[in-house]
Amino acid sequence: MTGWRSAGRALLRLLAVWAVGTLTMAVLALALPDFRIQAPGGESLTRSALTAALGAGAFGLLSALVWPWLVRALLLVPAFALGSLVFLLNGSLLWIALSAVPEVNSEVGPVTAVVVASVMSVTASAASTFLAVRDPGAQARRLRRMAGWRATRRAPAPPAHTPGIVFLQLDGIGHDVLCAAIEGDDPAMPTVAAMCAATHRLTPWRTDWSSQTGAAQLALLHGSNEDVPAFRWYEKETGEVIVSNRPSGAAELQRRAVARAGDPGLLAEDGASRGNLFTGGAEQVALVLSIAARRGRGRHSRAGYFAYFSDPARAARTAASFTAELFREIGQSTRARLRGDRPRVARGGLYPFIRAFATVVQRDVVTAVVVGDILTGRTHVFADLVAYDEVAHHSGPHGPDTRQVLARLDRCVELITQATAYAPRPYHLVLLSDHGQSQGETFESAFGHSLEEVVRAGAGRPVRRTRRRRESGAEAREVARAALHRPEVPREPPSRPPGEPGRRTAPIVLASGNLGLISFPDLPGRAGRGDIERRYPDLLPALADHPGIGFVLVRDERHGPVVLGADGAEHRLATGEIRGRDPLAPFGPGAADAVRRVAAYPHVADLMVNSSVDPGTGAVHAFEDQIGCHGGLGGPQSLAFLLSPRTLSAPPFEPVGAEAVHRILRRWQREAAAQPARPADAPARTGA
Known part of the structure; x- marks a missing residue:
């Protein structure tokens, strides 16, 4: 009887969706001058309705049968191009469907066919979703379709009674932002607020000095971020700049981390990496930058886009x-x-498109792929949603712009939690962030000159007043380039600037949020304080005494790593000796340990410059064009969060460094694998 009732409900849903499609086609035929359907024998209401029903039925049947094969045939097409082709092909299917209905005289232009097909796909999908809400089986099928079930090419795994874990990284959301988003009578993130109240615990964790995704996620997934001093840095032995969010840079960082840790990563055991910079050792990857240029079975970084855009309704909504x-x-x-x-x-140029990509396309595609992983019973999943981080860089960490993004991310969490109810195994859902964001006026806007201009003036070089485009440290730009199948911008040695042939090489100045890196290519190895003072006697005082600079790290030939501050202040990290006012005092009690660790890196810059911080507000000055920034010390950027199930062991309060968080994630994996098996007929826990 249960089977007959399920079949009856499915038939009723099919008829209802067919009716909605018929009504949509009829309304569009009346509303659009370039779209006409006419039955033989005239324009009677009955005959027109029958014609619309036949056309809608033929279109739905073609869409169900043709789309899976059509998408497979287009796997080599760039992801965004596939999204565009979906509309054209969908319109072609409508034209074929109308032509296939016998004795029907129809007229539809190419553009109108695309519009009609898209509207019909969306309305049919919406009707199906509405009818599936009260039917668990239909809801599960809807989630599978959303995840591009056929494109996953993996059948559901046999039921596994030990829990899997989904690690969902909400990029750039600091502990302070999350607390504000879950508090009050009208929280921006009600699903996360309910989790905190019932099933999860919230723990802050303190980032490394390099508080950015490249360093944090490398350690979270691979256990080590040693020798990652910033988002981008110059390596003297090769004369190249390593950039964390470029495919070649991410691949090199991953290779080094795996070699250093001696372990493939957090996701090596039946894991999936989605929307990340690195694979974490996972065989199943989608939208991962470190393998964006690779080819091979199971290694298509853009596979998630194909699965997502295979549905015309999803493509139209997106x-x-x-x-x-x-x-x-x-x-x-x-x-x-x-x-x-x-x-x-400034928020012009390509930024509106990059924002729309991060807050719509990347968010929806990653969420859909994670739902697919859950429904196939993947053991471990790590996914990154970059929407908030991208918007906060340009709009600031707080305010209505970012509140809207937080609300949409909360719906992604809700959808992923719903998917766990239909999974072949129970799941733990862990939310975490890689860093926070600190707000403040940019260095150049606040003081009328850039860090590079301060360095050139202190080094006795002519100061260029031409405005140069600065590359953003946000991840979304390179993710979008990978989605478009665009080639990576070739790395070039930034030496001997134009107009200075035969002269001493100018210092190289790079930025990572409110962290600046200065390297001297013509000084071999790590330049010492004495070498710099002899070569550029005015440079160190110009930097240390600048009101927008909090401290400067330099290697002293006698005292080792030394932090310089205004008015001749020094903090000698090797001995802890402080002369004058401690330059690190405004940055908190953990600042000295964080800076000391980076000072020992082989590729630390000759000079590491951290902006000043307002102790009252936490405001800093980014050396990039960002009003919400991260990458150095100062303010909320250094405090990320962990939101973990109470069924797993509690992490220590405020762990320090992403490597410490990696060890906690590893411990939770072992605990989940050792948890008692639930009975085969027991319901799966949702989001526990």
């Missing part, structure tokens, strides 16, 4: 949301400019 996000960003930036908001950075 396209509409993408367009809406473009206009939302333009409207928000215009209002901020008219209000005279400070601090503020």
Whole structure:
């Protein structure tokens, strides 16, 4: 009887969706001048309705039968191009469907066919979703379709009674932002708030000095971020700049971390890496930058896009949301400019498209792929959602812009939690972040010159007043390039700038949020304080005494690593001796240990410059064009969060460093594997 009732409900849903499609086609035929369906014998209401029903049925049947094979045939097409082709092919299917209905005279233009097909796909999908809410079986099928079930090419695993773990990284959301988002009568993240109240515990953790995704996620997934001093840095032995969010840079960092740790990573055992910079040792990867240029079975970094865009309804919804996000960003930036908001950075150029990609496409695709992993019973999944981080860089960590992003991320968490109810095994859901964000006016806006101009003036070089484009430290730009199948910008040695042939090589100045790196290519090895003072006697005082600079790290030939501050202040890290006012005091009690660790890296820059911080507000000055930044010390950027199930052991309060968090994640994996098996007929725990 249960089987007959399920079949009856499925038939009723099919008929209801068919009716919605019929009604949509009929309404569009009346509303659009370029779309007409006419039955033989005239335009009677009955015959027109029958014609619309036949057309809608033929279109739905073709979509169900043709799409899986069509998408497989287009696997070599760049992901965004596939998203565009979906609309054209969907319109072609509508034209074929109308042509296949016997004795029907139809007229539809190419553009109108695309519009009609997209609207019909969306309305049919919405009707199916609405009808599936009260039917667990239909809801499970809806989640499978959302995850691109056929494109996963993996059948559900046999039921596993020990829990799997989903690690969901909410990029850039600091502990302070999350606390604000789950508090009050109208929290921005109600699902996460409910988790905190019932099943999970919230723990802050303190980041490394290099508080950015490249260093944090490398340690979270591979157990080591040794010798990663910043988001980008110059290596003298090769004359190249390593950039964490470029495929070649991410691949090199991963190779070094695996060799150093002697372990493939957190996800080596039946794991999946989704939307990350690194694989974590997973065989199943999608949207992972470190393998973006590779080919081979199971190693398609863009596979998640194909699974997602294989559904015309999803493609249409995403396209509409993408367009809406473009206009939302333009409207928000215009209002901020008219209000005279400070601090503020330019938000034109490609940024609206990068924001729409991060907050719509990457978010939705990664969520869908994670749902697919859960429904196939994958043991460990680690996924990164970059939406908040991208918007906070340009709009600031707080305010209505980022609150909207937090609300949408909360819906992703809700959807992933729902998927665990239909998984072949129970799951633990762990939410975490890699760093926070500190707000403040940019260094250049606050003081009228860039860090590079301060360095050139202190080094006796002519100061260039031409405005140069600065590359953002956000991850979304390179993720979008990988999705578009664009080649990586070739790395070039930044030596001997144009216009200075035969002269001493100028210092190289790089930025990572409010952390600056200065290297001297013509000084071999790690330049010492004495070498720098002899070569550029005015440089160190110009930096240390600047009101926008909190401290400068340099190697002293006698005392080892020394932190310099204003008015001749020094903190000698090897002995702890302090002369004058401690330059590290405003940055908290853990600052000395964090700086001391980086000072021992082989590829630390000759000079490491951290901006000043306002102890009262936590405001810093980014050396990039960002009003919400991270990468150095100072303010909320250094405090990330862990939101873990209470069924797992409690982490120590405020762990220090991403490597310590990796050890906690490893411990939770062992605990989950050792948990008692639940009875085969017991329900799976959802989000425990």
